[in-house]
Amino acid sequence: MYKIETKRKLAPTINLFTFSAEEVAAKAKPGQFVIIRLDEDGERIPLTIANVDKEQGTISVACHEVGKTTAQLGSLKEGDAIPNLLGPLGKPAAIEKFGTVLCVGGGVMAAPIHFKAKALREAGNYVIGVVGAATKDHLVFLEEMSKTCNELYIATDDGSEGYKGIDFLKDLITKKKIDRVVAEGPVLMLKAVADTTHPLKIPTVVDLIPTMIDGMGMCGACRVGVGGKMLFACVDGLEFDGHQVDFDELLARLKTYTLQEKVAKVFWEEGEKTI
Ligand SMILES: Cc1cc2nc3c(=O)[nH]c(=O)nc-3n(C[C@H](O)[C@H](O)[C@H](O)COP(=O)(O)OP(=O)(O)OC[C@H]3O[C@@H](n4cnc5c(N)ncnc54)[C@H](O)[C@@H]3O)c2cc1C
Ligand code: FES
Structure with a gap:
């Protein structure tokens, strides 16, 4: 079992969870992710690692409640435990001295981008951070990013804080x-x-997060088009050359299960465990 050591509210529907997971923490690097399952009948959901404490044997993930399983995770408390936490999965991010690196984190992903920004700064880069969100209430990890980055810029879709749009x-x-x-x-x-x-x-490298099932390159669910080739985000990524990604195909594939996802959330809210 993997115990929730701490739970910190970052925004109304975004929490930062620190899980006790010694073996994962020993190997995890920025850019990698875990797949968790909350109970025996549960769906497996991927979450990007937002921090690691090797001494404490913990990893942190930030989770935005967007559907059934993320809402269910949001309902857990410190001290609760989950049965499955698989990882670290995916390739570590490229961390080396590039010069000046611009790190852009949108929404909940400002938390894992901070993990990369920290490593890139430690590798000797001048790091410029950009944190964006739909509104000022959804901005997360501003304090952490402002401490880590040499410069920090803020943007919101509605202009309620920082620049309006991108x-x-x-x-x-x-x-x-x-x-x-x-x-x-x-x-x-x-x-x-x-x-x-x-x-x-x-x-420009972007982390692609298509629908995933096994997270180990076997099911093909996470295939993405990059530079005319078909790659698997879970084993070939998560980082890909942003100028080569077929974003339109990815956006279309992300809509595949919209109906099932809506139904699952309604059933869970009504007290059913599964559909
Ligand atoms: C490798 C990877 C890393 C991820 N890291 C994080 C993370 O650090 N923090 C976090 O909060 N979320 C992260 N996600 C997204 C997260 O896994 C999904 O939000 C979650 O699986 C949704 O499950 P659900 O049952 O709550 O909602 P669902 O019912 O599955 O989905 C609800 C809504 O969210 C949308 N959605 C689901 N998955 C995605 C996705 N991957 N991209 C865009 N929209 C999506 C659906 O289209 C739907 O509209 C990551 C996804 C991947 C593949
Ligand atoms: S999630 Fe199955 S191949 Fe990537």
Whole structure:
């Protein structure tokens, strides 16, 4: 069993959980993820590792409640335990001295981007952070990012805090000499970041999070089109060259189970465990 050591509310529907998971913590690196299951009949959900404490034998994940299983996780308390936590999965992020690195984290993914930003800063990079969210109430990890990054910029879709939208990135990357862009967040945001950096030929890696099942390269659920090839996000990623990703295909595939997901959430809210 994997005990929840701490649970911290980051935003109304976003929590940061620290799980006791000694073997995972011993190996986990920025950019990797875990797959958890909350009970025997439960769905397996992937979450990106947002921090590791090797001494304490813990890993942290930030989770946004968007459907049945993430809401169920949000209902757990400190001291509760879950039966399955598999990982670390995926390849570690590329961490080396690139020069000036722009780290963009959208929504809940500002927490795992912080884990990468910290490692990139420790590797000797000048790190510029961008944290974005739908509204100011959904901004997370601002304090952590402002401590870790050399500079931090904030953006919201509705302009309730910081820049309105992501258009300011164009100015930012034109003014600064950026050697690499690293982005995690919603697919539409990743696409916007990649479209912005493409004309300037700034190397840009994005973490792709398509629907996953086994997380180990066997089921094919997470296939993504990159540079005309079919790759599996769980074993070939999560980091991919943002200028080569077929974002339209990815966006279409993410809608495959929308109806089933809505039904599962309604049933869970009505007190049913499974459908
Ligand atoms: C490798 C990987 C890492 C991830 N890391 C995190 C993380 O650190 N924190 C976090 O909160 N979430 C993360 N996610 C997304 C998370 O796994 C899903 O939100 C979760 O599986 C949804 O389960 P659910 O039963 O609550 O909702 P569902 O009923 O499965 O989905 C509810 C809604 O969320 C949308 N949705 C589900 N999965 C995704 C996705 N991958 N991308 C975009 N929209 C999605 C659905 O289209 C639907 O509209 C990650 C996903 C992957 C593949
Ligand atoms: S999740 Fe099954 S192949 Fe990637």
